[in-house]
Amino acid sequence: MTEYNRVYNFSAGPSMLPLPVLEKVKEDLLNYQGSGQSVMEMSHRSASFKKIIEEAEADLRDIMEIPDNYKVLFLQGGGTLQFSMIPLNLLRNSMKADYAITGTWAKKAYKEACKFGDINVIASSEEDTFTWVPKFGKDQVRPDADYVYITTNNTIYGTAYNYIPKIGDIPLVADMSSNILSEPVDVSKFGMIWAGAQKNIAPAGVTIVIVREDLIGFAGKDVPTYLDYKIHSENDSMYNTPPCFAIYVAGEVFKHIKATGGLVAMQKRNKEKADKLYDYIDSSTLYSCPVAKEDRSMMNVVFVTGNADLDKKFVAEAKGAGLVNLAGHRSIGGMRASIYNAMPMEGVEALIEFMKKFEEDNK
Ligand SMILES: *Cc1c(COP(=O)(O)O)cnc(C)c1O
Secondary structure (H helix, E strand, O other), rough: OHHHHEEEOOOOOOOOOOHHHHHHHHHHHOOOOOHHHHHHHOOOOOHHHHHHHHHHHHHHHHHHOOOOOOEEEOOOHHHHHHHHOOOOOOOOOOOEEEEEEOOOHHHHHHHOOOOOOEEEEEEEOOHHHHOOOOOHHHHHHHOOOOEEEEEOOOOOOEOOOOOOOOOOOOOOEEEEEOOOOOOOOOHHHOOOOEEEEOOOOOOOEEEEEEEHHHHOOOOOOOOOOOHHHHHHHHOOOOOOOOOHHHHHHHHHHHHHHHHHHHHHHHHHHHHHHHHHHHHHHHOOOEEEEEOOHHEEEEEEEEOOOOOOOHHHHHHHHHHOOOEEEEOOOOOOOOOOEEOOOOOOOOHHHHHHHHHHHHHOOOO
């Protein structure tokens, strides 16, 4: 247990937020900066909120070094709505797109896109239960594809792309829902990057879309208004009421990231946390990680004991020790420790101590 009797929460999402951000939100809650109201109660057209959303965008642009020819949109509908919005907006010439299938979310995105165009699977690791990430390049993609789609971090299977596919001029679209802001990325290598907030940014409710300007404006006439990136882009994410409170918390998280050394420092901390946990798992006789070493995620660490009953016992006893939400996704079982940006090193160390003790007790 930590300050305020908080537990170490290894949930895959919604997940931990940085404590200093929660404290700031608490301080602001009843009276935001002398406005006499909370952000939840504030008109989204007010000067106070305008400042909040503008600063959030400016800080995100700063942290991620987003080039000027990209728009930043704050949308609703969760990560899942992007599975539809992407094909509805980006299928524009050949109506073809190529998808890499590296897990459950990629597969859902692919299935949804199939409703709208000629969608091809360029690569898949499904036959090996998604324990590795396929390598592909220009030779595998159709030269006339409107875009190529990847999921940079596979939340459920604990894998990540440790390379950016080189596909020439075809726009690369990346679901970064579970690893955005965990390390620096070269935004200019992507046509579009998007992320639901509830893994590594903010509470659920806002989805961030970073899209190159020349890819906006191709939604067909019958596409519902809300699903057109152009509408949101022209209205600075204020076409309708945006998820104000989630945007405000996201903004506070961006400020916190800036104040703690930006994404280079973030990557260093994340790598230290992940290395420590994987090193311990690899050295232990009880636990193992099914993921290929070079494709392991820094954010979601998947491991098993090899005995489903023992896995259950592990999750239950860990909970008793203040280490919560360690069960693997309901589709694969085992354990998963999600160690996003907000998980402190102390949380990872507490988990390793618990794992050692559990290993001793269950010899
Ligand atoms: C959680 C997640 C999603 C889905 O997000 P929702 O907001 O629940 O729709 C999509 N992609 C990835 C990689 C995720 O981790």
